[in-house]
Amino acid sequence: DQQVKQNSPSLSVQEGRISILNCDYTNSMFDYFLWYKKYPAEGPTFLISISSIKDKNEDGRFTVFLNKSAKHLSLHIVPPQPGDSAVYFCAAWWSGNTGKLIFGQGTTLQVKP
C-alpha cells in the first residue's frame, strides 16, 4: 500500500497563532518527505523536507516533525500569516530509487487576520 494521507481537507487559524498541518503514510518504504504550498491555477512550490533519519527540520517559520513509529508527519507554521493561506500538500518518496513521488490530498489553510 503506497498512500500518503491528509485527513483534514481544511484548516482555519488566526494570524499569529500556531498552525499545524498533519500527514500520515501507510508504508515504511517511504523514506523522504516534503511539504509543498499551492495557489489556485499554479504549480506547487517546495517548502521544506525531512529525511527518515531525522525527526525534525526547521526553516524559518516552518518546522516539519516526523514520527516514524506512527508513520506521521506534521508541518508547523509559527506564526502563520494571511499570505500563508493556500493548499498544502504532503509528499513522500518511495525508497529504492524508483523515482516515485506520491502526494497527499492536500489541506486548505486559511489564516485569518
Next chain:
Amino acid sequence: SQTIHQWPATLVQPVGSPLSLECTVEGTSNPNLYWYRQAAGRGLQLLFYSVGIGQISSEVPQNLSASRPQDRQFILSSKKLLLSDSGFYLCAWSRGDFNTEAFFGQGTRLTVV
C-alpha cells in the same frame, strides 16, 4: 538555473478528440520527469514518471499515455479524450538522485466538453 516549461496553459477539447501536452526542462540533464493530475477538489495524483529516455512508469490505468522522446522532454497524450480526463495537469522534474525536491510547471487546465 533550471526552468520547466509546460504548455498550453488552458485547453478546451471535445470528447473523443486527441490530446498532446508537452513539458520541457532546461538547465539540467537526466532529470526524473513526472505528470500529475489534480481533479476538482482532489489531491495530486501521480500519472506517469520517467527516470530516463524511453523509460515510462504508469501509476494508474487510464485513457492517457506518456512518452519521453528526449532527455528533457515529456509528453502526455490521449487518442480519445473522455469527460473524466478534465483536470489540472502538472509536469514536474527532480534531480536523478532521488530524495530531493521536485519542481513543478505552471500547469495546464484541461476541460473536456
